[in-house]
């Protein structure tokens with residue numbers, strides 16, 4: 001491996017197999033078709049998942065780019081039934097208030113096609129929950145470490161996480177109970193970490209349905225210059 005110093009910092013040669021245009025076209029099209037099969041699923045099978053599958057999914061999330069390479073994320077992986085139950089009770093408590101009094105009717109109208117409500121049985125049925133925390137700043141040897149573009153970085157890592165879950169033949173739903181500070185208490189996270197996203201992960205329930213909704217076409221999301 002070739003190495004050189006740039007501004008006094010070690011750099012290593014970057015190498016990846018070179019694709020022909022056709023290989024690139026095939027790879028991009030295949031990846032789109034694969035990712036286009038991904039659906040958010042809210043009903044899970046309780047079948048267990050090997051732990052190393054979950055670990056590799058989280059490793060993949062950890063390959064995301066981040067501001068100044070600070071990697072401002074923590075992934076909590078939960079399989080303990082007691083802890084899942086505690087999370088469900090606390091999430092449903094908040095969601096019940098949200099659905100009955102915090103969310104305006106217009107918001108609930110927008111959610112109607114998805115069929116969501118305050119009840120979240122998936123928090124106990126799915127074999128694993130991943131709670132993603134964003135680190136507003138880092139802590140190293142009792143010293144604060146500056147983090148940058150934390151929301152962008154953790155958002156990208158969650159995108160990688162969701163793609164890896166799909167690649168493993170599993171499903172998830174990006175659940176955002178609000179407010180979600182109860183997760184900091186239950187999981188005993190330090191105060192520089194804030195809950196970002198809660199994802200149940202598992203196989204879909206044997207008989208499950210997803211909303212019959214369409215994705216925007218390329219011409220609606222792409223502007224060419």
Ligand code: IYR
Pocket residue numbers: 095111114116117118175176177178
């Ligand atoms: N957090 C609630 C409500 C909800 C909000 C949006 I925006 C969604 O796309 C889906 C649900 C819940 O998880 O039910």
